[in-house]
Amino acid sequence: MSIRNLEYLFSPRSIAVIGATDRPNSVGATVMHNLTQAGFGGPIMPVNPKYDNVAGLPAFRDLSVLSTVPDLAIVCTPPSTVPGLIAQLGHIGTRAAIVLTAGSDTLFTGGVVNMQQAMLDAARPYLLRILGPNCIGLIVPGIGVNASFASATSLPGNIAFVSQSGALTTAVLDWAVSNHIGFSKFISIGNSADVDFGDVLDYLASDSDTRSILLYIESIKFARKFMSAARAAARNKPVIVVKAGRSAAGAIAAASHTGAMAGSDIVFDAAIRRSGMLRVDTTQDLFSAIETLSRAKPLHGDKLIILTNGGGPGVMAADALNLAGETPAVLSDETRRKLNAVLPATWSKANPIDIIGDAPVERYSKALSTLLGDGGSDAILFIHAPTAIVGSEDIALECASLIAASPRNLLGCWLGGQGVSAARHVFNKAGIPTYQTPEEAVQAFLHLLAYRRNQELLLEVPPSQPLDFLVDAPQVKKIVEDALRNRRRLLNEVQAKSVLAAYGIPVVETRVAETVEAAAELAQQMGFPVVLKILSSDISHKSDLGGVVLNLASVQDVRTAAQKMLDRFSQLRPDAQLTGFTVQAMINRPEAHELILGVANDETFGPFILFGHGGTAAQLINDRSVSLPPLNMALAKNLVASTRVFKLLQGYRGRPEADLSGLYLILIKLSQLVIDIPEIVELDINPLLLDEHGAIALDARISIAPSLLQGADRLAIRPYPRELEETFKLEKAKNSTVLLRPILPADSELYQRFLQSLCLEDSRNRFFYTLHRLPNSELARVTQIDYSREMTLVIIGRDKSGTDGILGEIRLVTDPDNRQADMGIAISTEFQRQGLGSKLLAKAIHYCRERGTANIIGTVLSENSRMLSLAKKFGFTLSSHHDGVVDICLDLNSSH
Structure with a gap:
């Protein structure tokens, strides 16, 4: 959902406990004891019709008679009561609740809706936020809130701990107390029906009491939301993750080697690297790593x-x-x-x-x-x-x-x-940073190293459209649409290679023969030796069934091999529909390495790219690495360098270095293919031969399925939106062409120079105070943006020094609900009155309307007449404040 109303959860002024009791060893009694002993300064209101007093405080029979509307309610009553209580709380004005109750699968309304869904339905009209159900609760030591049934409390500190596991939550809390480790927030999210990791990360990223964040994760529900929040948080402070299930993760059920070689855990690991966070193996490592990162x-x-x-x-x-x-x-x-x-x-x-x-x-x-x-x-x-x-x-x-x-x-x-x-x-x-053993100290260095490398990956923002190569996406779409129309989910080898060729990936020439004699004739035309393969959309791994024969040196060899294939497949796969054979030249490159490149789909994080040691033994060798698209050259190199075969590709014992740049470009092309053709579910290139002369794909398989999503919507990380780029000419310099585009991390120096180009008045109008230089940390925050949640559009052109510079900017920060985008706009003093402000604002309005944002808002100094005039021109409504500022708002649902 968002961070809306989370202030009532993490910083309440009043608390009600529904199901409070004095019954020993009960959840209601433990919560009341923890709350009253933690030192909370606001009213605590126990709710239970069976008691006049609970824990020495006056009890209330129901919610209608509470002495004040509670900011936060803690629910520890049976599952059947939870949805009704949430509805009542929303009605009286409560905006946050912690549901400790388990039993979220308990059915309601004739066995159609379970407790969890009924609870969410009851909360939605009131935007009431829910932590849980089935959680331990929440502790905020700084304000004396222990809204949990944990057996220990927490010391104050600047670390936030967030966990899905209730048992681990209590164990870590007990361990932390004994080791004098304190927390700013201690959060058990349980089933995370509403408030999940994404919401909590968004809140903690800007929480001034929190300097670092620790996460214990069992599963992620909404990948893009999680990745967007994680990347935003990791830009501000260290975020360290431990995830359960590292060894238990099974391989993805797939028709491809790629799917079989990549389980969900390796994809999760790739997601953590791209988000700029640090993953560790144990809960003990969590605290060791945070000690290292905070001191180093x-x-x-x-x-x-x-x-x-x-x-x-x-x-x-x-x-x-x-x-x-x-x-x-x-x-x-x-x-x-x-x-x-x-x-x-x-x-x-x-x-x-x-x-x-x-x-x-x-x-x-x-x-x-x-x-x-x-x-x-x-x-x-x-x-x-x-x-x-x-x-x-x-x-x-x-x-x-x-x-x-x-x-x-x-x-x-x-x-x-x-x-x-x-x-x-x-x-x-x-x-x-100090450690007791050499191994612990080295592990700390490795944490620092991994964190630095992940932070570097965080800065990489590949584009949504290719920059350095041409593709024939319409040709691929036609191949895919034809196959789906004929109800085929697996492209044959020739179709798969045509897809690769359309994206500039070198493939060996492959021709189709429907009969044994046709195969022999094709082989003679092509010249010997040749490779013969069975052709069938029903068979994925041909070599496993003897469907590939190499080095055929004569017409008779081809005839014999083809007939044996037909006989073998009639026995082993009588269900398979055989189209015929493919014939291709035998590629003889003895110094080439056999590699596997692939695409598959993770249930949580969507498409991923795999690279590794290829050939028929690819799964046995299991030397592979994965990365989330989109890719650029730096990310592709990182993907390849994460494998053991990379050292071989660099050359050894007189064997020359392989064409690594060409390999990286092929990986980027695969990434672009994923973005352009969402119907591609799995793809294998195995083997891809690579030597110093380049690469060539000898075999390929692609499985497809209809997709409701388009373009980059499948991706967990939104790419740089190159489609927003636009060139135009300046009004007062007709021969001067400028580029309007989203900001990039590489623009930090340009942005610093842009700030220096603003006169005192323009700087004050934009920032409400004079600003001519940003510290590096703030500069990074401005230029290294997450395009899923914010957008800064800049105009790039020749500045007064004759070099490329930023001539103007408009910044849009959208709330997580996409209700409104907060706008700020500035034009370089030298380039004002040339229509740049109008151009930027028009582009911003179009962008917000396209992504469904409801309103664009801004705050303007009352003396900033040019901005107020621009706002009126575009239909903003203006409302004055007494302190010299004007609020402006554009309703995108009603304006045209």
């Missing part, structure tokens, strides 16, 4: 240097790093020279850097100073094992000041117990 400095690369006073711990750290697929940084000659000058001759001369167990404080400080100044590394792992020669606390005190003054990341590891506790305290007090 920005990481810019993957080069780790290990500094230790013992060889063994250093090797353990290096092993942990290597097992995770990373390698320690290689020391430069300059760094070695500097270390030689401050370390004894017996130091390790390599990374890990062993400064020897007898190291005094000065040796630590000199070595650390050298490494902190080393531009060839991105982070340092400092490992110390206690000795009797020098105190650990003295070392910590000396090093902490050096670390604090450096922009470089340092992770501390103090091995031991009581003997290093004071040193750990020094590092902790200095804000240095």
Whole structure:
């Protein structure tokens, strides 16, 4: 739904407890005890006709006699009562409820509607928001709200924890209390019938009390809503996820290798990476990761240097790093020279850097100073094992000041117990991430590394239309429509290759023969050797049934192979309708790699792209990675680099590097195919041969189905809407062509220059105060937008310096319900009175109307006569405020 009325859930001023009781060990009694003991400052109203008082507070027999309308109601009554109570609460003006009750499948109205749906139907007319049902509840320590039946309360803090599992919620809460970890919000969403992860993430993203967000996820209902909210939240603060079911996820039932090789968990993992969040394996890792991310400095690369006073711990750290697929940084000659000058001759001369167990404080400080100044590394792992020669606390005190003054990341590891506790305290007090074992410290570095890489993926915004290649989408649509008209759900090999060829993907020439003799004749025309395959829309994996024969060298070989195929398939697949055979030239590229590229559909996140090691053993080797479309070159490279075969593709032992750029482009073309042709359910290219000369698809299969969705609507991530781009000429410079388009992450420098181009008056009119420069974090928020929920349109043209710049902008921020878009508009001072404001506003109105937004609103300074005049021109209604501002509103449902 949205964040509407969630303030009543997370920041209530009054609370009613329906089903409150003094009966020991009951939910109603536990909730009342938790509420009254948490220190809530507003009225708490127990509701139960059987009691005059509950937990020492006056009880109310029903909702009609409450002393005040509660902002929040907690419902802990039987399932049959819930829908009626929700209707009553909505009627009296309550706008949020926590339904602790289980039994959401209990049927109502003659066994047609269950409790959960009846509850939602009752809440809808009043926009009453519901947390649950079947949840533990909610804790907001900062305002003394413990609206839960958990056995423990929470300490105040700045971490928000959101969980689908009630049992895990209580366990984590108990663990956190014992480890002195506090929370800003502690939320159990249960069945998430209404308030779900997307809603909560939207709220927490702008919650000033929350600095980081932890999620325990079992399932996601609405992928695009979740991804949009997650990407918005991850731009503002760290979001860390643990998901149940990593190993239990089964393969997707599919006719393709792609579907069989990709279970739902690997697709979920791809979604988390693209959203800029960090996924960890365990709940313990959640808190370890948040400790790391909250204390660490920005990481810019993957080069780790290990500094230790013992060889063994250093090797353990290096092993942990290597097992995770990373390698320690290689020391430069300059760094070695500097270390030689401050370390004894017996130091390790390599990374890990062993400064020897007898190291005094000065040796630590000199070595650390050298490494902190080393531009060839991105982070340092400092490992110390206690000795009797020098105190650990003295070392910590000396090093902490050096670390604090450096922009470089340092992770501390103090091995031991009581003997290093004071040193750990020094590092902790200095804000240095500190761990007890080398493996934990390396895992922390890996979390930092994964988070940085995911944040980079978050910035990638591929377009909805191709930029660097041409496609023949109408030809593909015709092939698909013809097949569906004939009730075929699997394209034959020739049709599948025609689809690929229409998108510029190289395919081997393939011709069709209906009979054995026709196949032999075609083979002779094409030249030997050839490949013969059975042709049938009913058979997906031909090679599994002996339907592919390679290296046929003569007409007789073709005849013999073709007849054997017919005999074999009449026995093994008598139900299959055989169209004939395909004949293609035998491609002999001995240095080529066999790869698999594919498309399949995930039940939650929609289409995904798969890449991996191909051939007949693709499923056994199981070397694959997936990514959500849309793709660009950076995302395609990331997809390929996530596999083991990538190292082979880079060349080895004299074997040249394969055409990786060509491979990335093919993946982008597949991504575009998914966007353009929503009827494609699954697609396999296996094998795709790739060597230094390029790629060629030897076999392909595509399954199709009718689709109610169009274009990018199937995708979990909305692509850059290239269809909004428009060129036009400036009114006062007829030969000057400018481009109107959505803003891009790469526009950050242009936007900064645009702000500087505004005079004081124009800056104040746009922002209500003078603004000529944004900090990098705010600049990223403005340019790295989610096109599913906001839009900034800019006009790009030559500015006064003669370089491309932003001449004007209009920003639209739409509420999650798509009821209204809040507008802000500015034109570069130099380019005013050339119709740019009218052009931007007209485009914005058309855009909002197309996506069904109800209203465009804005706030304008009363002295901003030009903006007020523009608003009147486009039919906005104006209403003045006493504080010098005018509210403007355009009703898109009534205006024309």
